[in-house]
Each structure stands twice: as C-alpha cells, then as structure tokens.
Amino acid sequence: MTRALALEHIVVADRLDAITATFAAGEVTAICGPNGAGKSTLLTCLAGLLEPDAGTVLLGDAPLFRMPAADRARAIGYLPQAPEVAWDLSVETLISLGRLPWRGAPAGEAQAAIDAAITAMDLEALRTRAVSRLSGGERARALMARVLATRPAWLLADEPLANLDLAHAASLMRRFREQAGEGRGVVLVLHDLATAMNHADRVLVLDRGHLAADGPPEQALSEAVIRRVWAVEGRWLGEPGAQALALG
Secondary structure, eight states, rough: OOEEEEEEEEEEEEEEEEEEEEOOOOOEEEEEOOSSHHHHHHHHHHHSSSOSSSEEEEEEEGGGGSSOOHHHHHHEEEEESSSOOOSBBBHHHHHGGGGGGGTSHHHHHHHHHHHHHHHHHHGGTTTTTTTGSSSSHHHHHHHHHHHHHHHHHHEEESSSSTOOOOOHHHHHHHHHHHHHHHTEEEEOOOOOOOOOHHHOEEEEEEEETEEEEEEHHHHHHHHHHHHHOOOOEEEEEESSSSSEEEOO
C-alpha cells in the first residue's frame, strides 16, 4: 500500500504560511492559485527538495527529510516546471536516468520500465533521437517519461501540460488517472482551472501562501472561490467532467 504524503504546519518564509494537508494515494490532487501563491514551493517541499523553515513533511509516519535520499527518490517522482537537460542524450538514454534510484535491480526490470514509459508518452518513434532535436512538447513528454520510468509511489508534476498540444495533454491526463487507478498518488500544479475541475479528485487552492480552499473541485473551485482568490467573475458551463470556465 502506498504511504500517505502529508504536510503539517509547513512554513517557508514569505512563501507558505502554516499549510497542513494530507494527500491520499489513488487520487489526482490539483494545486491551483494565482501567480506567486506558493504552488511550486509547496510541491518542492512535498518532493523533499526544499526543507521548510518550520513544520514537518511526512511519508507515512516517517519525516521525509530524515529519509535517505535514495529512498525518497524511489518513492517520489518529481517533474519541475522548467527542467533542464545538461547533456544531449538520446530520448531512451534520458528516460533511463529515471532508473538511477533503482541501481542494482535486474536489467530486464529496468528495460521493462523504460519501454513502458516510452509507450505511455508516445515516444517510440523518437526513441533514438537526440534531445536537442525535439520540439518543446516532445521534450516535455520525454522528461515526463523519465519520471514514469522510476515507477514511484508518488508522481508530482509542476505544470506538466504547459508545452503539450491538446492531444498529448489529454493523453497525459489519462495517464495520470491510470496511475492513480493503480494506487499511486498524483499531485499536479495546474493553472488551467477547467482541467483541474474536470480531472482532479481534489483541489487545493493557494492564495499568497495561505490555503484558501481544499476539497472536491466543485467546492474548491466554486465561482465564489474564484471571485475571492483570482478577483475575476467566472461561470462554469457544461456538464460535470466536461466543464468550461467563462470569464467576464
């Protein structure tokens, strides 16, 4: 069973103020909010990459920042908002880096994970291509595949749809839902409120470092919350699961 990931009274100076939340495995959780609300900061705390000034991050009952780095890397896969690739690797080699936390595992197991990630992100035709020759959307898919190749218990991604076309964005959201259906926890920072409304099980809304709303999307992204947090008038149109946000 995947252990819960939790924040207890997390404080990061000038960015997060006493945030408490427990994230459930088997769910897609979206973190939303205006620019500068603290979304990326919260995600990097969850990933074990930024230790808060106060409070505790827990994986199960274990304080995350006391765990060996290799254990954290096997448990939590993280895709930052603007990932960098230091060397001009092939797509398959880049994806294979996701297996580094599992060094010593059977070679067949590693290759199976790499192949599955390539298939999931529709990269078979690009397997041998150099990363420098990829479009922005193709590069984003390759980087997401590197995270999937780790086969972590938790998938954390900061704006994973930003460089994807409509078809690949829809495909990636289906993949996140599949991962949650397999028992993993998925936490995504999303600016697109309609995507969060239609695809998330739960939404956290941050506003200037505070937790402004937390609950099912229809509650956390209600028209009243949007008015209060984003200072715009919005109306939800359409049926549940296929809603659009009209502004004005």
